[in-house]
Amino acid sequence: MPDMTELQPYADVYGKLAPLRRREADWLRVMRDDAMRSFLDQGFPTVQDEAWRYTDLRALSGTRFVTDPAASRTAFENEKSLRPELDVDTLFFVNGWFRPQISDQPAGVRVTSLPEAGHSPEFLETMRHFHHFPMDSLQELNVALGMGGVFIEVPDHTKLKRPLYIIHWSDSHGGLCQPKTVLRMGRGARATIIEDFRGAEGKMYFTNSMTETFLDRGAALEHCKLQSEDRAAFHAAVFRAIQTEESALSSISLAFGSRLARHTGDVLFSGPGAKCSLTALSVGEGDQVLDHVTGVDHASPACGSEQLFKNILGGSSRGIYTGRVLVRRDAQKSDAHQTNRNLLLSGMAKADSRPQLEILADDVKCSHGAVIGQLDEDSVFYLRSRGIDEKVARGILATAFAAEILEGIKHDGLKEKVLHRMREKLKRLGEET
């Protein structure tokens, strides 16, 4: 039974948000009511739940986080300093609320903030598809309380010239930030979106984000998520994609920050010939817990999925990978591969890996592999024999290990930015060990 004293603050916030909900479409209100009820019934996941076996949320569930509607209007000054110095269109979320005033209006794309989008038939049509995915209670919480979101439509055959850069900034102590991004890619549309999660130093907040994308026939999406939250913060995010025929997706998740983070990537192939690539890199220090979960549902034949998840773990950090590939009956000619590689840099670090295949069709090529190990001592020796000191040598090898993931970032400016953040992180790791 869930602990009601833990959940009461959320029920209270839900009551407080009632006036905002009244402005929304009926179907959205029903959906939120159902989700809230479901969240209160289940409570926060515990380690007894098989899916959360390695990720202990007690520190999170014991803290009271609140969503304050007033936070959606407060002044926000450091907008300029947060803007990426890249050739991109920027959208701002502050404490989980979308801020259209300070966001760019990208050309060729329709960007609508959520309460408004709720009344559009396109939004309803898009949201209908996502019922397919199973929900855990954190996702229910987002559906119930995530008021500040954005609906982005990329029309048919539109190719976005510049990436969409979505900044999620959090600075409210004890804040529950629940951004929601819904993206609809029209037929043959092409786009790159970057989600960048950051927060003010020392603030303990909880980001519970949801990004849902629908790829119409032949659409191609590149998605890159940077998680550099403050080390005091909690982070949970789900990225979902429905891929119809011949669509292509590449999603990269980079987990550097927060004390406990979980990224869930769910993909459904609803039409034949779709392809997806899910990759991730976690770099853990101190007592960080960095968790990645994936679920790829091959519901249509002739689709291909590729997963590569890497963890570099120092301090007493913990890296977790749970990947599920389901190939349904008659989804012949499926191609699915999962790889999870873990590098343990210190004696206290832990890695848990659960790659899972469920195959119900026979004409398939499916495989998975997982390795948990350490740097190759021969390689370290080689570098040292060339006059490189040990710390630097280990740094070089760890960077090389990570490079495979970063290579996947096609935008040069972004790649440089990520590389910089990773080097900083690895440097701290090197000093720690």
Next chain:
Amino acid sequence: MTDPGSFLDKEYRYGFVTPVDSETAPRGLNEDIIRFISKKKNEPKFMLRWRLKAYAEWKKMKEPSWASVQYPAIDYQDIIYYSAPKSQKDGPKTMDEVDKEILKTYEKLGIPLEEQKRLAGVAVDAVFDSVSVATTFRGKLKESGVIFCPFSEAVRTHPELVEKYLGSVVPVTDNFFAALNSAVFSDGSFCYVPKGIRCPMELSTYFRINSADIGQFERTLIIADDDAFVSYLEGCTAPIRDKNQLHAAVVELVAHDRASIKYSTVQNWYAGDRDGKGGIYNFVTKRGLCKGVRSKISWTQVETGSAITWKYPSCILAGDDSVGEFYSVATVNNHQQADTGTKMIHLGKNTKSTVISKGISARFGKATYRGLVKIVPRAENARNYTQCDSLLIGDRCGANTFPYIEVENHSSRAEHEATTSRIDEDQLFYCRQRGMTAENAVSMIVNGFCKEVFRNLPMEFAVEATRLLGVTLEGSVG
């Protein structure tokens, strides 16, 4: 091929019933039944206490539901927990005293005890329904100091060993089926190999369920003392019946310093008919404890029978430098379901484990590999290698792979690899264009797929396993 699963088809050759009068306990389970069993077996007091404790624990437990298998609820009060061939009451002193009918049964099974007597090689302890019928070669084993006898006898003749080791690897509280087994187990095999002894022959147990409606609960306990070695084989069959029968066995292995135990199973319980009617529910707990330094436990299993298999032969690698191995072939055809795998728990330093698992699914069969590799912080320099491959034959079958890998120190290394695919068209084509029939080609490819595991079986079993898997193509020309 018209029906790709047909190559695995085989008439179940062991589906006969032997008309032997048997003495059975009434249906159902309560403390009185346990007392009845204990009394029948003439057991010392500690055994009854232990059973009753297990029963009390079992009543508190819930049947596990996490495995990827589906079956109707089992009514545990509708099972007969004890059945013994009547004429066996006084126990055979020599082979000649064994019931002729029973001996005939074993002949049909292909393990004529008489012949075993002459052919030096395997010492057999045969368990018929719930009691141990005969143990061959006891004299010869005794010479070398090896104790190999039915469990019920060991309880009387070596109570101190039984009391010391029983439940030390699989405690009564371990899981639902192990607790049930602990409460009602009727017989099984016991083996103790003393210090420094290399067991002079392969030991073997043959299990058979004969009576209807009975559950078979056998218990096997093998102890290899310092520097000892033993190789143990286990085989199982049951008659064809429409109703599902329960088999919940527990096997415990203990290996002391530098000891080595090799445990091989060819499991060929009745699997049910083509529509999935009948068959054995095989819910087994097998675990080995590598207690001493440099000890080794190796599991090899060939799972071809049973309607449902639910078993995870595991190794607890407690001693430094100890080694655990698991080699498995699991075949599911028609409506069979198998959820099997292993646990390798690395506790000692420099421990090593190897897991090779091959799953073959045909028609509506569903095979699941579920495994855990756990390396705790103090298990420095531990090493694991896991490979599990699945072969799919037909588009209605399924294969799941659920490994769990947990590494908690940074000097250890764990590797896992798995693939799922069907038989390679090119390989098939190559064989066909060399003039092989489709069945022969499939059979050869499947045998090749399993070779790594068969190689680890003792000779006699390797032959049987290969035959079980491959030669049964007769009458299934596609």
